[in-house]
Amino acid sequence: MEERRVTVEGVTRPVPEPFLVIATQNPQGSAGTQLLPEAQVDRFMVSLSVGYPDYDSELAMVLGVRGKSRVEDIVSVFQGDTLRDIQNAVDQVHLKENVGDYIVRLVRATREHPELSCGGSPRASIALVRMSRAAAFLNGRDYVIPSDVEEQFPYIIRHRITLDSAARMNGRTKDAVIGEILQQTRRPSMGIRR
DSSP, X not given: OTTSEXXXXXXXXXXXXXXXXXXXXXXXXXXXXXXXXXHHHTTOSOOOOOOOOOHHHHHHHHXXXXXXXXXXXXXXXXXXXXXXXXXXXXXXXXXXXXXXXXXHHHHHHHHHOTTEEEOOOHHHHHHHHHHHHHHHHHTTOSBOOHHHHHHHHHHHHXXXXXXXXXXXXTTOOHHHHHHHHHHHSOOOOOOOOO
């Protein structure tokens, strides 16, 4: 993914810019699937749980089924140049040093937590910066605030952490540990922006 090229049957090809990978995983059971190694999981920027649709959405899906869906029917919502422009604008969102410090302390807390056998790597810190900048941009700001970081933290860290066996046996969840880390990590003071 990060190398920006794909190799299939021994033939390596560059991928176009922008290049995004979206992978799906069914959390129910593991028959016929293989767990990814931690180093590979760490390369995924975020992990979102979609869950099941509500009744009305599921009914609309059922009533809308008309044969096989086709890739040809997918329409572009904007061009690659527009996405690159948005990515460049997000990169310009300001991150104060104390907010960067907050990000590092949150991710490091996962490495030091007694119930986690695996915590977030520096790649998780970088992902949290990028997601926090995107959140600020989507909220119409050109600067990151602590709540941007806190909103994005679960999405970038959940798939990167591993509960130790004692925590799993005691019924602990990743979300509970993430909540504790957020609660116990001192927020930076932002002061007044003029």
